Amino acid sequence: MTPPFDPAQQQASTVCLPPGNWATVLDCLCDHFKAIERAQWLDRFTRGRVLDAQGRPIAAELPYRRGMRIHYFREVPNERPIPVQETILHVDEHLVVADKPHFLPVTPTGEYVEQTLLRRLIRRLGNPHLVPLHRIDRHTAGLVLFSANPQTRSAYQRLFPERRIDKHYQAIAAALPQHTFPLIHKSRLEHGEPFFRMHEVPGQANSETLAKVLEKNGELWRYGLSPVTGKTHQLRVHMAALGAGICNDPFYPQLIKEDDDYQRPLKLLAQRLCFADPLTGEQRDFQSQLSLDW
Known part of the structure; x- marks a missing residue:
């Protein structure tokens, strides 16, 4: 079931209306987002899910004006529930740290909007300003x-491109005695193809991973993986x-190409994050409460 609309607890997408000869904002949006039917846009207008630059609901008959900034809320009709539960490990004025279970997206994408870690945390904490780092x-x-x-967001965002945060993962995979x-x-x-898959190609390296063996269990080993870079x-x-x-x-x-099998999750876990807090200098060390079984 889709939760009641609360603009204070959801994040809107924004579009600046492109040049064209449309009569109304509705006409422009229908032509710009061809995958969304006109009836669906009309329903969003009726429920106050299309806003002007000041965050005020607008009417479908509002005349089109080039460059007008419009906010709208993405929706997926009959969005499929994801039967997993996140855990909040830390909350303060500046940071929230969550343990994300397998299969749950971090942010809205594709067929997932409400069933994402971001939307769940916004609702739980009542903070519409949450942004994943x-x-x-x-x-x-x-x-x-x-x-x-x-x-204070920019201070924490810089930790990642400046490589001032240590990321440690665990994975279970076949033994590599060679x-x-x-x-x-x-x-x-x-x-590569399809677009969401990555592949290795000739050329200067743009990714680097340190791998070590943590535990051996017959034909399977538990690996510790530390990415130096952060490629998809x-x-x-x-x-x-x-x-x-x-x-x-x-x-x-x-x-x-199969549906999610919740009994067979990917054996990969973002297990630990360590960094010096850019505001206080305090050493932060967050560890997941999840674990990978054999």
């Missing part, structure tokens, strides 16, 4: 940091490239 993909579980205060650990794997990653699906691609795709990975090394 980094991403982990939907299939990965573990720690995600959120900025809770726009005034390699000597610890090892560093570097490669150039680019988007980096750890998943690098492990597949080493010859041990992470257990239950639906994308690598082969694409498996």
